[in-house]
Amino acid sequence: xxxxxxxxxxxxxxxxxxxxxxxxxxxxxxxxxxxxxxxxxxxxxxxxxxxxxxxxxxxxxxxxxxxxxxxxxxxxxxxxxxxxxxxxxxxxxxxxxxxxxxxxxxxxxxxxxxxxxxxxxxxxxxxxxxxxxxxxxxxxxxxxxxxxxxxxxxxxxxxxxxxxxxxxxxxxxxxxxxxxxxxxxxxxxxxxxxxxxxxxxxxxxxxxxxxxxxxxxxxxxxxxxxxxxxxxxxxxxxxxxxxxxxxxxxxxxxxxxxxxxxxxxxxxxxxxxxxxxxxxxxxxxxxxxxxxxxxxxxxxxxxxxxxxxxxxxxxxxxxxxxxxxxxxxxxxxxxxxxxxxxxxxxxxxxxxxxxxxxxxxxxxxxxxxxxxxxxxxxxxxxxxxxxxxxxxxxxxxxxxxxxxxxxxxxxxxxxxxxxxxxxxxxxxxxxxxxxxxxxxxxxxxxx
Numbered sequence: 001x002x003x004x005x006x007x008x009x010x011x012x013x014x015x016x017x018x019x020x021x022x023x024x025x026x027x028x029x030x031x032x033x034x035x036x037x038x039x040x041x042x043x044x045x046x047x048x049x050x051x052x053x054x055x056x057x058x059x060x061x062x063x064x065x066x067x068x069x070x071x072x073x074x075x076x077x078x079x080x081x082x083x084x085x086x087x088x089x090x091x092x093x094x095x096x097x098x099x100x101x102x103x104x105x106x107x108x109x110x111x112x113x114x115x116x117x118x119x120x121x122x123x124x125x126x127x128x129x130x131x132x133x134x135x136x137x138x139x140x141x142x143x144x145x146x147x148x149x150x151x152x153x154x155x156x157x158x159x160x161x162x163x164x165x166x167x168x169x170x171x172x173x174x175x176x177x178x179x180x181x182x183x184x185x186x187x188x189x190x191x192x193x194x195x196x197x198x199x200x201x202x203x204x205x206x207x208x209x210x211x212x213x214x215x216x217x218x219x220x221x222x223x224x225x226x227x228x229x230x231x232x233x234x235x236x237x238x239x240x241x242x243x244x245x246x247x248x249x250x251x252x253x254x255x256x257x258x259x260x261x262x263x264x265x266x267x268x269x270x271x272x273x274x275x276x277x278x279x280x281x282x283x284x285x286x287x288x289x290x291x292x293x294x295x296x297x298x299x300x301x302x303x304x305x306x307x308x309x310x311x312x313x314x315x316x317x318x319x320x321x322x323x324x325x326x327x328x329x330x331x332x333x334x335x336x337x338x339x340x341x342x343x344x345x346x347x348x349x350x351x352x353x354x355x356x357x358x359x360x361x362x363x364x365x366x367x368x369x370x371x372x373x374x375x376x377x378x379x380x381x382x383x384x385x386x387x388x389x390x391x392x393x394x395x396x397x398x399x400x401x402x403x404x405x406x407x408x409x410x411x412x413x414x415x416x417x418x419x420x421x422x423x424x425x426x427x428x429x430x431x432x433x434x435x436x437x438x439x440x441x442x443x444x445x446x447x
Contacts, residue, residue: 016366019376020358021074023365025051027126027384028077031391034125035079035118036066042114045105048080075358081107081118112406119402126388127331133381134327135320137374142315143322146179150199151314162208163311164201171198180313187212212311216246218303223330223382224337225302230280231360232269232303233367234375239275240268249305256282259299267301283340302337334385357439396421396428 028051036046045065050056052071059069071077083098083106103109107118145151148169153161169177172186173195186195194211216238221228238246241255242265259265259282267278282299318326356364361383368375391399401424405416 015370016362019365019369020362022369023361023376023380023383024074026380027129027387028052028074030125030129030384031122031387032077032079034121034123038121039079039081039107039118040064042110042118043105044107044110044114044118045082045102046079047082047084048078050080051077053078083108112409116403116406119399119406122399123388123391126384126391130331130334130381130385130388131327133377133384134330135323137378137381138318138323138326139320141374142317144180144313145316146181147314148177148180148183149314150311152312154312161210161212161311163197163199163210167199167201169197169199170205172196183311216249216252217305220304222302222304222333222337223385224334224341225300226280226282227278227301227303228337229341229356230278231356231364232267232278232301233271233364235371236269236271236276238267238269240266242266252303256299256301263299265299265301283337330381331385334382335389338386338389355439355442357436357443359440359443395431396424397432398428401425401428 032049032051036049039046047066049066049068050071051069052074053076054072056069056071059067061067082102098106107115110118150163150165150167150169153163153165169183171177172183173190175182175186177183177186190212192211194209197208197210199206199208218227218232218234218236218238220234221232238249238252240246241252244255246252246255256265264279264281269276269278280301282301285300364379365376368379392403394400394404396402396405405421405424409415
């Protein structure tokens, strides 16, 4: 069942905008709620909790005096604490303008550690949301079993392969098979040539002739890696790489492994039978060379095929511990991938055309919503980590900028002056706006 099937006549702009607002609304709410709740725990009173900027569309006030609202421009949000002069906390009100009670709960009068904890809580809550979602998804999806048992068969294989879900593979061309990995290896060696597969189907033992070449369908795109940044998604079928036909996922691995450092890769794909072309630079990581089978630094784009690109293994449940480790690994993977990309943009020659803005996020939100709840939840987890990390960059107007000022305050023994904060905030705001304009330009160029 599609996530948005409950909305009548979903499609077009609505099918993109609604998922985008849901993603952004959840991520922004969690971020701002982190600021709000930790501030409250620290004795700092919030005057306004806003999802969005600009004119208020709807709102209400709670018994603590906090006004909760939804504003017209949904590209962010803010919590304005007592004593803040603006949503960015770039200045503070004069204590003479505050009542004694307000002064006691004003943000700027709180101790340094309370202010720092309140500011840091937004990104921390974003990371926590990602972790919880990744853990939940890991538990729900499970993990691929290495038992030599056929799991899901994709519909496009009907009539092509005489294998069935539940078949236990015993032999391939006379060679015993004990793991699903050995099934993959056997088909790689066969390279499309017919092999005799002995299977156990129920209480019967059958020999099934199979001529099957590994498909080049992408099953998983690693968040933060080049393919993800360029816009490749699970389900894309790779047709050509650098102008050469690709008939299998193995072919893609070989071509990628032979790329020179800093050399661009051009990938032609089919997405729902629509041809598309992507150009980007691979990252360099330690991995197994598909040709030599040695571990060495090699170019990679961050995509995977699960099983045989159409013939998948069975799934088995993860333990909570395994799911938690997976949650940590995936969250950390997004962070390290983002740092690598930013570092490449600054110190190398990374393709800045991969940088996406609100339009690109909206497009991906619509695509993931159509794929279903699991894909949509996975996107929320990725965006949440990205927003949390972005806010930790030491740029005034972002949370990381405030934390930078607090670090100076801790070292100097006194707060940074209002003038320096104002100037820094103006510079930071200009940088953020320039980045948004550039990202939006990239989005429009892709249309």
